Amino acid sequence: MVHQRYLSTQAKKNVSINQTYGSTEQGATLIVVLLFLVLIMLAGVIAVRQSNTDLKIATSDQINTVLLQSADSANQKLEMMINGNPTSPEYKDATSASGVFGHFLLDEKHATNEFIYCFNPRTQTYVKANATIKDVSGGYIESLNNGICDYTNANDYTSARQTVMTQMSVTTTPPEPNAERFGHMVIGKEIEDRTSKKYKFDVRATSVLPAYSEPKVGSTKCLDQTSIKSNVTTGNKSLSDCLLEASTPSKMLYEQAEVENVSSSTICIPFGRGALSSQCLLLAANP
Template identity: 50%
Template sequence: MSNHPQYKYPATYPSTQQGAVLIVVLLFLVLIILAGVIAVKQSTTDLKLATSDQINALLLQSADNANQSIEQSINGSSDSDIYQAMMSRSGPFGHFVLDTNSTNHEYVFCFRPRDRFFDINRTTILLPDGSNILGDGNGYCNTSSKDDYASNRNTSMTQVNITLTPPDADNEAFGSYTIGQDSGTISSQAYTFDINNTSILPAYADAKVGNKNCFEQTSRVTAATSKSTDTIGGCMSKAGVPSTVLYEQANVENLSLRTKCVDFGKGSVLLCTLPSS
């Protein structure tokens, strides 16, 4: 029988303090991950907002540029080529002034500011039933044509749709006629037009809904069967194309035959006088 002394070693147990430190570290890691995810989402949202603002500014500038070019061409010299093109029977304003059957027509052309912004040979007159009576549809903007883009960067393009403003019962009776002129004379009438400029960024999506080309849709909201697809703005929205439709109402009149009243009821000068220009 052995007489060697026996020693009992204390039983070992896992340290509860080391386990608590591990849990705390894991909690900190989870918090850091959550903070990183939130920061990434916030930066992504900020980037989307900044991109959206840039897109809206670009589209608005492109659409407004078309309005400025149209205004300058009409208010400029009547001897200029662009004025005569705009006011001729085949032009966007002369068509309505000189053709008594044009009330329900819609004049369409693609705005091309890099050259002469309006080409009388590349226009379309759209009828309420969707058919064309001029240009065989070549007035519509074409996303595959480099000439239809506003700049050499091929970023944005703008289409102009012009219609006569529908009659309104609230308008003053005979308010569109020149004082002292025969109502049968073309030059005695003033015309009000609805101008809708649609600017898009084709790089983001195709300007089509199925086989329907959005550029070929009407700008008349009241004349559309379905406002989501049968109007140019609604169709672009459904197609997912970044777009802006800028609406402007313009008056075209012969100022040389209209009277302008100044200082009404004041002084001893004439109440009304012909404008100097």
């Protein structure tokens, strides 16, 4: 004989409720696990983005340092030439009629020109033969256009690694309307004497990294542009603006240099104390 057991209505309700509670607990556990997974993924994404940001900052700092050092090196080279021994070949070249300073010192008609050359410490680039000379309208003086840096030419980079190139721009400083009277004269010199004048120069050293982005906007080569914004002609850009639009890493250092004739006197009267200086012997030759 088969005995069948029938559950009461209350028992059936208890079983149904217990089953419902078990299903709800399993669903809540799944949702919690998914939330943890999402949080872990977000933490990973944030960590990766932070790492990329740190890397970009470090790279930007390295690029800025390299560009700054290159531009500063070009300025120091120019300072060493003009402050060096007057008998040195570099000094003579720089102050000669074909040199970067002599071009302005020896001919006042060149006062508004821009003397441009591509800095290369391994070669002599600061003379007219290797320079580009522009007038205020952007034209070339005496057809001289050999000083623009060419990023496709290995010889125009500052080192054999072909990483950075530096283009130099030298101009005379425009006169200031409120400048001190006779402030451009050297004390103790005759006004008519050409060497008695003090000259101020604006020196702009622009370093670029062509490997990161070509210094070019369309068909316009940025390094062909003037670095003096007041000389930019209609439809063109300045050197710095063009490099910015081309997204080429660059750094421009600007400094003012004063060049003047410095003379020194020799005391020729010993007043009975010691011998005369060798530079004064001619004065004592006829007692």
